[in-house]
Amino acid sequence: MAETPSPAHGFPGRLLVFEGLDGSGKSTQAALLGKWLGSRDYRVFHTEWNSSELVSGVIRRGKKKGLLTPTTFSLLHATDFADRFERTILPPLRAGYVVVCDRYVFTAFVRDAARGCDPKWVRTIYSFAPRPDRVFYFRVPVQVTLKRKLASRLKINYYEAGMDLGLSDDVQESYVRFQSRIRAEYENLAESDEFTVIDSTRPVEAIQAELRANLKPLLENFPTGARLLHDT
C-alpha cells in the first residue's frame, strides 16, 4: 500500500501536537492516546519537550545564576528544540510514524511572547519545524492549574512563575499573572494556527474519546506497523 504523505509537512508520518498550560492535563491525554494508537498497531513515537543533554546544563547554570535574558532564554530553548527535532522528531516522521509531541514550537511562541520577545522573530528562528497535522490545545483556567499544582504539592519553579520578570514578589501571585499571559498567547494562536481546542475541565475519559474521534480521518489509509514493514 502506498504511503499517504501528510498534507502539512509532506513526510509519510503524522505529527500530533499537545499544547496547553502546565497542569492542563495534556501529558495524561498524550500518553493515553499513544497507548491506544499502539494497541491499534500504529507505529507510535512519543516525545516530550524536556531539555536535551546538550543544553540542559547551560540552561540550568544560566537559570541559577540569573544570567538568562528573554533573548538568550529563547535562543537556548530553540537550540535545545532544534537538537531534539533533528534527532528524535524528524527521523520517525520521515520513517512513517505517528509522532506524538507533548509540547512543540507553540510552547516557545507563547513563553517567549510572554517574556517580551518579538513574536515574528521567535517564529523565524523556529521556521525549520514543520506545521503539525493536528495541534490539540488543552484549554483550562489558570486557577485550575494552580489548584492542581498546589494539591500535588509540586513546588512552583522560578521560571514557570515568571519570577525573572518581576511581576510580583509572591510566587503564587507571579505564577497566576505569568500563566495568564501565556494563556492569552495560547488563545491568540488557537485562532491563527488553527488549534483543535479541547475543553480540559471535563473528565479524562470524555476528552480521550473526543481525541480519538477527531483523529479518525487523519489516520485513514495510514499504514499500521505490520504494513509498514511488509508492504511495498
Add this chain to the structure above:
Amino acid sequence: MTLRTYGTRLPGLPDEPLTGKLIVIEGADGSGRTTEVALLKSWLEVEGHAVVDTGLRRSTLVSAEIDRAKQGHTLAASTMALLYAADFADQLENKMVPALSAGATVLADRYVYTLMARAIARGASREYAREMYSFALRPDLVIFLDARTEILLHRSIGKYGSLDYWESGMDLSLSRDLFESFFLYQERLSREFEWMAEEYGFHRVDANRFPEQVHHDVQKLVAPLYGPAASTAASRSPKLRRRLSRGPRKAASG
C-alpha cells in the same frame, strides 16, 4: 544610533541612548583581524577612549557547550547556528550593551556577519540568517578586512603550521582533501560577505598588505566617529604614528 537593532526589538534594552561606539572588524581567519584589533584598541586608548574588546565564542554562558559540540561533531547545522546565536546574544546583552551604556567603545573582533556567513555556508537561507540576527545592534562602523584566499592560506599555514579543520569547513564534506576544502569553503564565505558588504554597508579595507598599511586605512575610517578633533590629532602626530606602527606594547595593551 537611531534604529538601534536590525529590526527586532531586544527586550531589556535600556531606553536611554547608548552613548558608546560600536566598531566591528570583520574578516576571514588570516585577514589580519586580530592584529588590527590590537592596534586599534591601543590607538583608541592612547586617544583617551575606554575600549572593551569582544569576540565570538567568549561568553561564559555557552562556550563550554560549543567546544564540546565541536569535539563531538554531532550537532546538526541548524542547532549549531542557534547555539552560536545564543552565545552572541549573551555577549551582546551582558557585555556590549552595558559597556555602550557606560559610554565605552566596544571593539568587536567579528560580529553577527561571520556567524551569518557560516550558517549560510552550512545550508541556512540568507533570509533566515538575517532574521535570526535581527536583534543585533547596528554598529557605528563595520570594517571588512578583505584578503585574497591565497593570502589567507599562507597566513593560516604560517600561523598554525597547517589548516584548521573548521576554517576549512571540513564538517561540510565539500572535499575530503583539506587543502581543496579550505578553498571551497573560503569561497563560499566570501560570496556571503559580498552581499552583506552591500546590505550592511561595510567599509572595505584591502588586507592583502602589511599590518601598518591596513591600520593606517582603518584609523582614517575610525577617527571621524569621534569628531574632527580626534582625527586631526591622530593624523598630525608623527610620534604617535610611529609608535602605532610598531604595534601595541605589552604594557599598553594590558
